[in-house]
Amino acid sequence: MRSGFFAGFLLATVSAAAAFAQGAPIKLANVAELSGGGATVGNNWKNGIDLAIEEINAKGGLLGRKLEVTHADSQSNPGVARAQVQKALDSEPYVLLGPGYSGSVKVTAPLAAEAGIAQIMGGEAAELTQGGNKFLFRTSFGQQSSMPKVAKYINDELKAKSVAIVWVNNDFGKGGRDVITKEFAKYNIKVAADISTEAGQADFAADVSKIKAAAPDAVFVYVNEEESARMLKELKRQAITVPLMGETTLVGQKVVELAGDAANGARGHVGLTTDAPVDLIKAFREKFVKKYNYVPDHNGLKGYLAIYMIKATTEKMGKVDAKAFADNLHGLTIKAASEPGILMDVTFDEKGDIDRQGFLVEIVDGKQVVKQVLPKLN
């Protein structure tokens, strides 16, 4: 009797331990711009993450374990981002998520690499993946892969010989401007006007009159969504009729809503858009709107994809192994057919850069119309 009780107790303990090992949640840490200048970026990213985790947990988790994420606010300040990433790494997460600002990524990436923890981030500056960091992964195209496509389109389709560039003077805008200026040089396209603007700028009258004076064949606009809308309105007001080209931001849903008629005719290259003619993305958008009551921008998609990158990589490994994670994600191709959460087929190269299809879109009657699908390279 007594030995039976003891055996039962032992069995219970062992099975409880096993259940614990099986059921202990997988910890993820997110550090993002939840307040300050990048609050739109960070909150979209955060909501995308939460949505994906909720879905995965509802279906029984990852390898039978629940996912758990902590969110920390970087206040859009690299110094704070560094402190928060340090804190996140001290708690030994499986994977580090964020930040979204390239400057904050730059200051935190060495810490994650030193800890040997993979970092899946939202930054788009070209240089982030050029330093040989083995633990850093993008969720979207870097500017080094999106800008050449824009330049090629301006040269081949618009046949422009001179272009005015309008960019926002932060690391995002300046990074894009520097890459595309180099690309233009390859095609012998002249930069007719090189106009820097401020984040949050309200009045673009002076900038647009400079464009008018320069009389370019096309205008490349690379500013954030709200400013894009104001820019488009001013361009229309001053009757500038040359083609307007952008990258992701200029043709975003929010710009169309804010700029109304003025957005018609604007074109752009888009790597990730909730308007993409892809059924899985449409479904994602519906789920997101249902949960949060607004249409996400590409940062919402990025956060969502980050979680599914983790899921696909972990399932490939068949175990939760933080040390081996980065090695396994390098060179991995994730097919939307087998992992619908990834939305579009994607391949990660040795640098952590991304290869995926892209879109060239134009705004027609207040709607994003995909003019051309740029296929995945490999």
Added chain:
Amino acid sequence: MTATGKYLRIALGVVVIAALIIVPMNFNRYGLFILSQWAVMTIAAMGLNLTLGYAGQVSLAQGAFVGIGAYAAAIMTTQGLPLVAALGVAIVLCFAIGWILGYPALRVQHHYLAFVTLAFSTLAFLVFRNEDWLTKGIYGISNIPRPNVLGFATNRPLPFYYFCLGSLALVSLAMWWLIRSPWGRAFVALRENPVRALSLGIDTRRYTLMAFAIGSALGGVAGTLYAPLTQYIDPVPFNLSLSLDLLMMVIVGGSGFFFGPFLGAMIAVLLPEWLRFTQGYYLMLYAVAVMLLLIYSPTGILGSLDRYLAERRTKAASALRAVAKSRLETAP
């Protein structure tokens, strides 16, 4: 002050210093980073306390001086020069710029002076951002090395924290000496009544400039520590909000009190971190806490402590007087 009071104070000081040295030994990297940040911000706030608290000049440019120091350190140490050289350059540069910026202080006062320094703050930010050839603009400067101090590498968080703490101790000693010197008394005289100070033969012009320049130079010192602390700098952290933060540290701690900046920086750096468990509300709660504090005690924490102690002393003294008086009256 009684002898026991003095010994109590010394004992308290020793305990605090010992705690600052011993307790962080078990801290994780995050805790050490925050504490190092506290030490660095305290130095910058001490500089502002000299300008504002002792000499009475409102400055919204302290963040810009931290930026100048940080850029001097970042540019020079990434070129292979030692941090101590950068420190020298930062001090000289900030002292000189602070001196020049002090000139408007001779002509304008209070919020007008705040506007002048605010303009300088914006100007400095634009220089950091737009002069690519020097500051690498918006991309910032990365891989800033941490120094070797007396042969010890400070790459690990704990040695670097001790380096920051040691710097704070040196700056505190220098400040302690300064405010007890004739200069410090002249600064206070300047704040309390410039006309009387002038009539007593104090060269108010020179001391105003001096207060500005020394305060600014301390901002530069803080900057040279900030750059190797974060190991990456871009212009954004040195915009106006840092100047406002530093101003808040001085006022919340108690402007014109020696230990004000220590407390103020502790609140500004640590309180938001402690409140983080409230998720999205932490910045709001922090703001409310600061507002309540300033409504309840416009002179800062040390100001209210001082008031409380003064009241107690007055009560004790009047009680003594009452006793003495009744004795006199009852005496035959």
